[in-house]
Amino acid sequence: MFRVLLATAKRNFIVSRRAYPWSLFVGRVITGAYTVLISLFLYVYLFQGQTNTLFDTYTDNADYLAFAILGAAFFTFAIASIMNVSRTMMVEVWEGTLETLLLSPSSRLGYMLGSLLEQISRATLELAVILLFGWIAGARFPYLDPVQILSVWGISIFALFSMSITLAALMLSTRDTYISQNTLFILMSLLCGVTFPIQYLPAWVQPLSHAVPFTAVLDLFRKVILQGHTVGQHPELLIEIFALSVAYLALGFWWLHRSERKFLQKIFG
């Protein structure tokens, strides 16, 4: 499995470099930079640098600009990771290489993790660049403990991978990528607390927020950077992330296996 993982990561890296030498990276960073600018304009010109007491209560007196920029940067990281891993099988269909892939006895998990590894390395760089933009724009990240940040980063990869597998199964079963991924990303941006705390959402919507592991991951990320908490201080978030991720993984692989069989019947039949 490990060899398939590394080979797939290397293959994807070469393909991405030849297909989009810079444009993909720049495109994503620009999107992140725009989000930073929107947050900045909202905060400076609309809110006049003020947030109400509810926001302070929900976020433990966090600075809104830092709150929004962390959300936007981490959201960009999440969609880049989820999108490319979940689409990887569909890309094989478009490129006409799915049959050769299925012909080999290679590990599907290794293949998916290989796609994740290549994608995470690029998405992490994009995350760092967007955070740098945010810092230039005036956001301050008071607690940058590398151990805690790396811990959240590792946990987030597990959570995002589980979401990717479920989305991959959905894409294969519907033979669609655009509607599936864009619907999910819009829902995530609304439900997961990317630019505002989820407590602002109607009470009946909030359980939906907690059905997506990204919500808890983002919350943990902010708690580590904005409040200086350690990962260990939030077992409730860790349990939420792991329980949901394991459930998503189990569902995703079960569904992916079924979708794959049905998909092959459709394309070969």
Added chain:
Amino acid sequence: MIQSDNLCKVYTVKEKKGFFRPASVKKVVAAQDLSLRIEPGHIVGLLGVNGAGKTTTIRMLAGILAPTSGTFTIDDIDGVRHPKEIKKKVNVITGGERNIYWRLTARENLEYFGALYSVPKAELKERIGRLIDLVGLADSADIPVEKYSKGMKQRLQIARGLINDPKYLFLDEPTLGLDIAIAKELRAYIRDLAREHDRGILLTTHYITEVEELCDRVYLINKGRVIKTGAPHELIQLAQMGVGVCIHVDALPDAAAGNIKALAARYDASVEIGRAEHGVSILIHGAENLSTYCMKSLTDDGLLVKKLEITEPKLEDALMKLTMEG
């Protein structure tokens, strides 16, 4: 050895009739009671018209598609229950330009596929070099495949199919679109793989010369079912194609024509006598070659034979006839 017993594949096809109307479900039988045998060291042809079920059969035997019913084993491994195990032993080469990564070079493609098959790294390096030489891509091994011609892409497909040194190789129209020299070289390599390296090969092709040149045994399938099986020459005999003899003479007196007709009647052959450009043509079609008897009859009648043509039965015609009958 590969052995399949009563392998069946039925596709369920949904046809949408409109946005609000329910789709109709149709069952399409792609393979039916297929019982095949492919032994190491043998080349077996799987022939049939388009849509006969050849590619579906290959996909089932390669472990990509699960059969609807029936079983198959590869070296005593149950292919239905253990598709991953059998995938280590087989590979498929298809005609066309797909099934390779166009953004990668030939070498990168082969490295990737080698990794998917867990070929040991040192062995893989040596094998890639050998395969690249075999398919004549040594000068362009480090150029992205998207810059290749159609023939070059197909040659890379061949190298890809051999990357795991498969014990059984399924060739689905492997020489389609290849230039004559490479196709000839590939045929020689296929023969060598079977005869010298004891590999079992299943070949589908529309080039009958390939079948005649390579196959030890042929399965003729139609509508997913095996209709005839045997060695190529056995199929020709089975189709009772017969041999045609065409003789040209300056003139054919009535007595000589009568002798020829009597000869044809004796051997249950048909005879046609007609005018040719500078004389008369005699066409005799029988189960066996009657040219010697005809020549003797004509020379006994004092006639000089100007031209003699013997039309041997062709496998292509035999297959066509058997398919129509089947």
